[in-house]
Amino acid sequence: MPRLRLKKYTGHPLLIGAALLTATGLASRIIGFFYRIFLSHTIGAHGMGIYQLIFPVFSLGIAFCGAGIQTAISKYTAEAADVKKSQAYLYAGMLLSVGLSLVCAAFISVNAEWIASSVLDEPRCGSLLRILAISLPLACIHSCINGYYYGLQKTAVPSISQLIEQICRVLSVYLIYHISVSQGKAVTAAIAVWGIVCGELSGALFSLTFVRFSKCGGHFSKALRQLFTFSVPLTANRVLVNFVNSVEAVLIPICLKSYGYANQDALSLFGILTGMAMPMILFPSVLTNSVSVMLLPSVSQAKAQKNQALIYRTIRRTIESCLVLGFASTLFFLLTYSFIGQYLFANTLAGIYIRTLSFICPFMFLCTTLNSILHGLGYPAATLFINLGSCLIRIAFIWFLVPVYGIRAYLYGMLASQVAAALCAIFFINRIKDL
Numbered sequence: 001m002p003r004l005r006l007k008k009y010t011g012h013p014l015l016i017g018a019a020l021l022t023a024t025g026l027a028s029r030i031i032g033f034f035y036r037i038f039l040s041h042t043i044g045a046h047g048m049g050i051y052q053l054i055f056p057v058f059s060l061g062i063a064f065c066g067a068g069i070q071t072a073i074s075k076y077t078a079e080a081a082d083v084k085k086s087q088a089y090l091y092a093g094m095l096l097s098v099g100l101s102l103v104c105a106a107f108i109s110v111n112a113e114w115i116a117s118s119v120l121d122e123p124r125c126g127s128l129l130r131i132l133a134i135s136l137p138l139a140c141i142h143s144c145i146n147g148y149y150y151g152l153q154k155t156a157v158p159s160i161s162q163l164i165e166q167i168c169r170v171l172s173v174y175l176i177y178h179i180s181v182s183q184g185k186a187v188t189a190a191i192a193v194w195g196i197v198c199g200e201l202s203g204a205l206f207s208l209t210f211v212r213f214s215k216c217g218g219h220f221s222k223a224l225r226q227l228f229t230f231s232v233p234l235t236a237n238r239v240l241v242n243f244v245n246s247v248e249a250v251l252i253p254i255c256l257k258s259y260g261y262a263n264q265d266a267l268s269l270f271g272i273l274t275g276m277a278m279p280m281i282l283f284p285s286v287l288t289n290s291v292s293v294m295l296l297p298s299v300s301q302a303k304a305q306k307n308q309a310l311i312y313r314t315i316r317r318t319i320e321s322c323l324v325l326g327f328a329s330t331l332f333f334l335l336t337y338s339f340i341g342q343y344l345f346a347n348t349l350a351g352i353y354i355r356t357l358s359f360i361c362p363f364m365f366l367c368t369t370l371n372s373i374l375h376g377l378g379y380p381a382a383t384l385f386i387n388l389g390s391c392l393i394r395i396a397f398i399w400f401l402v403p404v405y406g407i408r409a410y411l412y413g414m415l416a417s418q419v420a421a422a423l424c425a426i427f428f429i430n431r432i433k434d435l
Helices: 002-010 013-042 044-053 055-079 083-110 112-119 123-133 135-151 156-182 190-210 217-259 263-281 285-304 308-344 348-376 380-405 407-434
Strands: none
Touching: 013 044, 013 156, 013 263, 013 285, 044 055, 044 123, 044 217, 044 263, 055 083, 055 123, 055 135, 055 217, 055 285, 055 348, 083 112, 083 123, 083 135, 083 217, 112 123, 123 135, 123 190, 135 156, 135 190, 135 285, 156 190, 217 263, 217 380, 263 308, 263 348, 263 407, 285 308, 285 348, 308 348, 348 380, 348 407, 380 407
């Protein structure tokens, strides 16, 4: 009997998929961890700050062009009855996503100087934005194919492509760095942005080679309508949340200058926080991110089959697992923050930020997985409310408290926002269960 149970447990698509995504995601995070250390030593905290400033624009572009569409592809592929219908959703999604990304990339490229000067308040970001725009269509192709395979609950292609993308990104930056040094050129944040382009190109090409393109019959127009209908509110959700996140990222250096820091010092602090401390705190989330990716199609399938017992059991186990992982991560960072800051990043402030941010781990991991469950149950409006509320709490801390108390106010704002988001997610889940 124990053997039969073990076979059933290890053969579950959610567990296998999450395990594969976790393994490759962990490898990718380890590579990324050393990559961050390399960047911190080559372009410095100030360069990291400039580099991190362009990510709100990139995140907003991805949210507008691909994030909602990827989720829609995953959901409808999981519910599709045959291969032709599932591929129709992939083709329709790629048409929508890549088309939008080309328009968005052109807009960013043409208006790069204005965005850098007027929106980001840093003119040196203009050239970086032009380079970054190239990666948008590539990222959308990669995203759509990943959504298709997530819907099929086959994670080999997405997980391996993620690892290949990270390896190519790091290797290309390392190569560009050595070429620049050998030619006596200044090493700037541009090398890291070219790394993003090379990584997205490799990920998109790898994913495309595994898709067996075939005719989808008369399902395409119906799939296009379904994807558009479902993805519009979801995309609006992602765009709104990413827009508020972008405002948050832009406000941090501005409010730090109001606190009394010079422009270079404010960008350095921003770089230490977002380029060193936060990636370290997010390192253990590779497991919860993998689980959340697999939860959406699994919960959607269970809902379509009206399997309430499976849904309730999944929710309970998700909460228990996230809390255990979260508190273990908090304890780990509290014990090692000094070593990480001094010996890995060669920056004492990074360690201090890690110590403060360690307390958000249980709540952050819980939010990630519960939001995925809410999407699978068909409640994107609930996640919009949660994510938007969380962002607004952080912006309030930035706007009102950072000019008075400095960067520490933002760290406490992050903790307050994650606690509030986790409690709201649990509240919504309980309301759904009662219905």
